[in-house]
Every structure is written in C-alpha cells, then in structure tokens.
C-alpha cells in the first residue's frame with residue numbers, strides 16, 4: 236500500500252508526565268465472514284484532543300467505533316482507555332464509564348423525559364429511594380437540572396426526548412456520557428442534521444469540553460469541518476491505517492489522496508449549465524404548489540438537460556417541496572406536471588408511474604429494506620422487467636444489480652450481500668441505484684450525498700448530471716454547496732418562500748446568504764420573475 240505524502244506523527248507514546256491517551260487501540264482486527272473490516276489498525280487520541288477519523292465509505296470507521304464502544308469484540312488487538320485495558324466484553328456499565336458515541340440516529344428513548352433518559356437504569360443513584368421500586372421524581376429532575384447546568388446544556392429536564400431538536404438531543408447525550416465518567420466521546424457525523432448556527436454552537440461546546448480534558452473522535456465526510464475543529468487526523472483506507480498527522484500540516488489534496496489512494500482529481504467530470512435549451516418543453520412543471528405550514532405557492536419548471544437545485548436550511552420548506560414532488564406529501568394547492576401529464580397529488584405510485592425517481596433523505600426509514608440483499612433492493616422498482624409474466628428471474632436480478640454495483644462503484648461482496656451489512660455510504664448508493672433503475676424522466680434527490688465520501692460524492696453527483704445530460708431532468712434538494720454545484724439553476728428557499736434564484740456561476744457566499752435569509756448581492760436575483 237502506498238503511503239500518502241504527508242508527515243506521519245512521530246511515536247504515539249505520551250511524553251513523560253503527560254496524561255495517558257484517552258484511548259489507544261493497537262493491531263485491531265475485525266472480520267465479518269469473508270470481509271476484513273479492520274486489518275491491524277491503530278488509533279491514539281490524546282486527552283483534550285479533537286481527533287478526526289476519515290476514510291471512504293466502507294473504510295472501517297463504524298466498525299472501529301463498534302470496537303471502541305464495546306459493541307463488537309475485536310478478533311485481535313488491544314484497546315486501552317487512559318492507560319488501562321478496556322473493560323471485559325459485555326460489561327456495559329464499565330464501558331459506559333469509559334466511552335460514548337453520539338450517533339446520527341438518536342440513542343435516547345423518545346417517550347421518556349430528558350431527566351429519565353439521563354439517569355436511565357440508575358434512578359436510585361440520582362434520586363435516592365424511599366423503598367423498593369419508588370423513585371423520587373422531583374429529586375430526579377433536580378439532579379438532571381444540576382447535571383445539565385454543569386455542562387452548560389440549556390434543556391428542560393421535564394421535556395420529552397422526542398420533542399428535542401437534534402442539537403439539544405446531542406447535548407443531552409454528551410452530558411449523559413460525561414456524567415457516567417467518560418472522558419472520551421465519539422461523534423459520528425454529528426453535523427449531518429444541523430444548520431450552520433447549530434454547527435457553530437456544537438463546535439463551541441466541544442472546544443470548551445476539550446479545555447476540560449475531554450477527548451473527541453470526530454467522524455465526518457465534511458472535510459472542512461475536520462479542518463475547523465480537529466487538531467489531528469487519522470485516515471483509514473480499505474480496512475487499514477494509512478496515516479495520522481497534524482491537521483495543520485496536511486493539505487486537503489493530500490488528505491483526499493490518502494483517503495482514495497490515487498492522485499487528487501483536479502476537476503470534477505461534469506459541468507453545469509451546458510446542455511439546457513430554454514426553448515424546450517419542460518419535463519417537470521410545478522404550478523402554484525403550496526403546502527400549509529411548510530411553503531407557499533411556488534412555480535418552477537425544469538427543462539430537458541437541466542438539474543434544478545432547491546436550496547434551503549432546515550425548515551425552509553425545500554425538503555417538504557421535494558417530498559411533495561415525489562408524492563409523499565399532498566399539497567394544499569397547485570399541481571405537478573411531468574411531460575405534460577398532471578401527476579395525482581400525494582401518491583408515490585403515481586409519481587413513480589409518471590416518471591419521477593426518488594432518492595429519499597432518510598435511507599433507513601424510506602430507502603431500504605434492510606434484511607434484503609443488495610440485488611433485491613436495487614431492483615425493487617423494476618421487478619416487472621426482471622422476468623416474463625410477473626416472474627422475477629434471480630439471474631436477471633443479479634445481472635441487473637451487478638451492473639448497478641459496477642457503475643456506482645458500490646463496495647460489496649456481491650449482489651447477494653444483505654444491505655444491512657454495507658457501510659452507510661454504500662447503502663446510499665444502493666438507494667440511488669434503485670431510483671435510477673426505472674430510468675426516470677425526473678430524478679428528485681433529497682440530500683443525496685449525506686454520509687457519502689468525497690470521491691463517491693463526485694461520482695454520485697455525476698450520475699445525477701448524466702440523468703439530465705441524457706435529456707431528462709433532475710431536482711436536488713439540499714443545503715450542501717457541493718450538491719448544489721452540479722445544478723444549472725438554484726432556487727433558494729427561506730421560510731417557505733423562494734427568496735432568490737441563481738444561474739450557474741453563483742458564489743458560495745451568495746447561496747449561503749440566501750439560505751440564511753440574508754440579502755443577496757448582484758449575481759443572484761429575486762426569484763419571483765420566473766421565465767414562465
């Protein structure tokens with residue numbers, strides 16, 4: 236394996252007198268059947284350090300997290316926290332006092348209050364008991380309030396966990412981990428569902444905790460965040476450790492090269508804005524679409540060859556608009572027209588039948604049948620094409636899936652592998668494969684590259700581009716600038732209204748400003764002068 240041209244950190248041994256590392260893992264091996272998910276990897280995170288772990292989809296990051304949190308026993312290797320060997324496998328309480336992971340998916344119990352979640356399974360410790368089985372709830376809430384205050388978390392202990400924002404939920408999970416005594420916290424894509432202000436507040440809180448000696452392992456596909464937050468970065472590639480280096484000494488191109496193993500690509504393969512002919516009949520037309528409480532009457536068209544971006548922060552209405560186009564939500568007014576035909580509102584099968592392909596935001600809830608194979612998932616929308624007279628030929632399913640695996644570069648042991656066993660980013664590729672299988676006239680993709688690594692991101696966006704370049708159309712709903720760059724035109728939504736429209740050539744600053752509801756400088760024009 237070639238080493239990336241970056242300065243490797245010298246020995247990982249702490250200097251004399253320095254505290255032992257928050258975590259030190261060495262020679263860790265983890266296999267799943269024939270798959271080697273971790274091949275003698277190492278990781279050292281010093282006390283008070285923010286350490287990034289990056290790598291392409293399937294590199295082994297989540298598997299390492301499972302080993303570091305005691306969910307998987309490694310097949311070989313050792314893990315130590317603050318110089319002491321990790322607890323025995325299965326001793327959950329002991330693991331909780333060492334480490335916690337804040338996942339993208341909530342680990343709190345939605346119907347319990349914040350206080351109950353904080354002291355779950357240790358009510359006695361928090362509240363004291365009158366007798367067997369009786370818990371003093373006011374005392375529990377008081378202890379919860381103290382604990383939250385100690386870590387500067389402004390959340391009502393009596394609130395139901397399900398009513399918290401993502402940001403509040405993350406803070407509660409961090410406070411919970413610290414209250415168990417953990418001084419090492421893993422954050423797995425923590426910014427995925429936060430807006431810019433939320434990310435800033437999270438980072439400010441993390442920096443403060445770092446000053447108190449708490450160490451963080453930060454897993455993210457947003458490389459800029461790695462540079463904003465972390466001091467050290469470790470790269471894994473194909474189950475192996477590639478390098479560990481100070482962030483300040485590693486340029487982005489070198490980081491990407493370490494992740495991908497080949498020379499950084501200078502330019503993306505696609506180009507926005509080339510193929511659209513304004514005089515062509517639109518493939519997709521939204522006429523006065525409105526949804527009470529989400530967005531107000533919106534008109535737009537998407538022409539053959541065009542990729543339209545619907546940009547907007549959380550609650551701007553852009554996701555609800557995308558979900559209306561694909562039939563998941565029924566608009567309160569207006570209609571959607573595909574190639575001249577009105578699509579029945581609020582019906583996913585009709586949208587699909589009309590030629591709308593859909594890549595959902597939440598692949599776990601809406602995207603995949605987790606117990607089924609890659610082949611079955613990739614072909615779910617085209618079972619009618621896989622055999623005569625309503626039959627599905629396994630050989631044709633496999634063949635079809637294999638071509639998807641090849642064209643989207645899905646990392647899997649084969650079409651028969653269960654999608655549950657794929658890494659997050661590779662699952663997303665299967666969702667996209669499924670949407671493409673029917674050769675849609677319009678592809679509607681909601682945050683299509685969430686959780687997708689930097690190289691796959693480019694190829695996935697290239698696939699969206701190809702849908703348009705072949706004479707069809709695409710809509711990308713996202714607040715990610717990288718997603719929007721592939722678009723020929725971008726409508727920015729704020730509080731349920733289109734507040735600006737940009738042709739290709741926009742600047743990041745203008746689009747970000749529009750998404751934040753700020754005035755846009757020349758280059759982006761007010762979006763109420765649609766060309767229809």
Ligand SMILES: Nc1ncnc2c1ncn2[C@@H]1O[C@H](COP(=O)(O)OP(=O)(O)OP(=O)(O)O)[C@@H](O)[C@H]1O
Pocket residue numbers: 267268270271272290291292293294295296297298299646647655656657658659660661686688
């Ligand atoms: N339970 C499992 N059974 C079989 N294979 C698995 C299992 N969990 C992970 N793998 C495989 O191990 C490899 C590493 O996956 P892992 O989820 O650790 O990657 P990752 O770096 O976290 O990727 P991503 O960025 O996409 O989340 C992948 O090839 C994956 O398919």
